Amino acid sequence: MKKSREYRIVRIRIKRTKRLPAFLTALTKSKIVLRNLTTTENEVTFHTVRKHLPTIRSLRYQYGVSFRIESLDDDQVLRKEWIVYAGLAILLAIPFLFSQWIWQVSIDNATPEQSEQLSATLQEMHLAGPFMKKDKPDDSLIRQYILSKHRDLSWVHIHRRGSKLIFEPLAAPKIENEVTNDTVKGNLIANKSGVITHFNLEKGERVVDENDAVKDGDLLVSGVLKRGEEDIVYGAEGEVYADYWIESDFSMPKKITYQTMGEKTYHFRWANEKKSENEWKVVKLPNWFSAIGEVYLQQELIEKNVILDDKSIEDIVIPLLHQKYVKELPPKTVVKREKLLNVTIDNDTVRGKVLFLVNENIAIKQAIN
Structure with missing residues (x-):
């Protein structure tokens, strides 16, 4: 069982003065037990319990002595002093504040070329150095931006271990582009349904705009230019990108x-x-x-x-x-x-x-x- 507060042990250190013997005699007459009494050239030390402190303080003023009280009870880990609470608050605040930051960003399982290129992209996104966790975009947005910049990657794993952010890129399979000599003049039509995101045209006139929903077979870019009543066929060339969903079992x-x-x-x-x-x-x-x-x-x-x-x-x-x-x-x-x-x-x-x-x-x- 834990000791009640009034029976916890304290150490009293008293400076030596001419009135010290009379003070100790008064403590004995007040039935205060003085344990482990030791004396040195400058002070006298003894142990007692907390319930006697009011009597000791009263006699101190009467005999004009000064002393210092130290807690010795092993059960009392934290003393009720402002400096203890202030130190504890700082001790808890420092790791909490540091935990709000990402201090290290690393690229694992990548070739030297991939590491160099990916580091440059992370610099653009302000994710290369120490930054606050609340400023980090969602992982899906980070991955989307990286994959749009690096077509040679098929995926980027993003892990967080404490205050460290780890990127693990996966290389996309190499696809050899087929060289075609298509000289036929024509329009550009959709071969899938989706929502238009952007154009990359060499020539042609847009028939749809960005954010328009199109269906398979819809005309996207016309290769015919109208000049009055005359139609000039010059052909459409380029790319039209759209978003669509794939369901995979x-x-x-x-x-x-x-x-x-x-x-x-x-x-x-x-x-x-x-x-x-x-x-x-x-x-x-x-x-x-x-x-x-x-x-x-x-x-x-x-x-x-x-x-x-x-x-x-x-x-x-x-x-x-x-x-x-x-x-x-x-x-x-x-x-x-x-x-x-x-x-x-x-x-x-x-x-x-x-x-x-x-x-x-x-x-x-x-x-x-």
Whole structure:
């Protein structure tokens, strides 16, 4: 049981004066027990309990002595003094204030080129240095901006660990653009339904405006110029981008294996040696050194096994589906947003449905009759 306040032990330190013996005698006559009484050249120290303090203070004024009271009770962790409360408030305030900031931003599992380019983009968004958490945009908005600036990426994982923000980019599959010699003059029509977001035209006259909803087959850009009663066919060229939703049903094993970027290491090879696998970048060195050899940066690939659960669906499954659609859709297509509709997990299979908001060039050429 804890001691009541009046029986908590205190230490009394009294400065030596001529009236000190009479003061101690008065304390004894008042039936105040003086424990652990010690004396030095400058002071006398003893232990007592708090209930005697009113009597001790009364006798102090009578005998004109001064003393200092110190708490010795182990149960009393915090004394009721303003300096204790002020120190405690500062102690609690400092970590709270620091926790309101993002102090470090890092880019993990990326090639040196990706890290450099992504760092420049984060500088543009004012996300590269210390900033307050309340000023950070929503993760979906950050991801949307990064993917629109870097068409070579299919996804960007965004993690927050305490006061550290981590970006993990995933490279999009490489698509070789087909070279066509289309010399047919025509109009641009929609090959999908969607909402127009922007134009990138070389020539032609717009028939629809931004934010207009169009359907498959609608005329988007006319390649015919009217001059009085005469129609001049000069053809329309360019791109018309629109947003539309893709609904995806997925089914995959509960246990999956994937590869991720590992540690970056520097290596040396002699001039007559062959190039190594997983070589990312050759370090620039003086020209005279190239006759001897070169230093290159290598990044290992780590294979990971994951058993999917409710928490890992959004971090693993959605990026995989995202990358699948980026591979299948035309170049310059951007998946702007995703929405997980439902997920079912049984013994060995994960099933669900996801909506993706896609921004794509929906314009195709239709010959003018």
